Amino acid sequence: MKKPIIAISREFGSGGRMIGESVAKKLGLTVYDKTLIEMVAEKGGYSADFVEENDQRLTKSLLFQIAVTGSLPPWLAKDAGAAEGLIGKSVFSAQSEVIKDLAEKCGCVIIGRCAGHILKDDPNCLSVFIGAETEDKIDRCVKEYGFTPAAAAGEIKRRDSERAEHYNHHTGKMWGNAANYHICLNSSVFGIGGCVDLIVEAYNKLVSNK
């Protein structure tokens, strides 16, 4: 039997990463996120730093700028080799290939990277969205990442807006809209452990409903 693939999309500070790691531990799976970026870097021929810096910034406005002006923005122009690769084969499509390869070869939990959309036709992939109440997200950012409460609120807004723009641009769908995921959970309501149990149970239902 093919092993589970759990694709987790999440609001910043919702505990989605922690939930993903616990689900992976419970089901004996590997977690991919930054590691995945490094694999993409290797596959696409970019440096890991370049990909990490730019993969969330490949928005419509950037591509529009390149198309209309024929010139590259300063942050991209300094790396001509990478820019050439970008035009020939985008970071996103290189990532998509790595994600599809992974899903073919092994069971895994993939955090972010539009994996739920990329694997939407894989009958073994459960697509999850994790959100939380604002005060809990701020609280988590203060405790875990060392932000002040005011800075945390700003960072949550900035990161979620970046994630939404990236998702909406690459998928043509709306980030956080229930129709684009199999199960969406509010971690403030169920707790981290509660979400983990519900995701494992949901995966079992997905398999038994096929």
Place this chain on the structure above:
Amino acid sequence: MKKPIIAISREFGSGGRMIGESVAKKLGLTVYDKTLIEMVAEKGGYSADFVEENDQRLTKSLLFQIAVTGSLPPWLAKDAGAAEGLIGKSVFSAQSEVIKDLAEKCGCVIIGRCAGHILKDDPNCLSVFIGAETEDKIDRCVKEYGFTPAAAAGEIKRRDSERAEHYNHHTGKMWGNAANYHICLNSSVFGIGGCVDLIVEAYNKLVSNK
């Protein structure tokens, strides 16, 4: 211990009503939907037929028309008594009172009526959204409601757009956005029985996480 309140919002044809009825049966709760409308009618002084015909139509555009022209649209003008009641106390706020009364007095499953939003501060209320793949919704409408496939597709679009407009207008939030519910499930992925089990399990997690 206070009994569960399960508020279910759903796409037309997703099986949300059936899921709500099974959850109610499993937890020994009463289901409210049309019955609720009759209670509202009684409480608000409108006829049940009037409320049923108009409660989804009380949109911004209607209220705008009344405000700007000072006159009532033809479908409303024929019932002057009801129109007077509408201006004094909207159908929606009468429904909200009934829903809060119910949640205070007994455990129940409430289908539609923005109940999840109205009861958002009730710690015993689980707010659920049920969606499904388009082909499954069409299939259900054909089998259960006797539509042709083409008519079913149109009806799904019309009903969901009506529901979204009603919800967005009264709550100031977006219908179907994961952030507005505690758990969202795709019934095509988990099946009707799978969704019922996951909702019951989610309610148990909500209680144990308090």
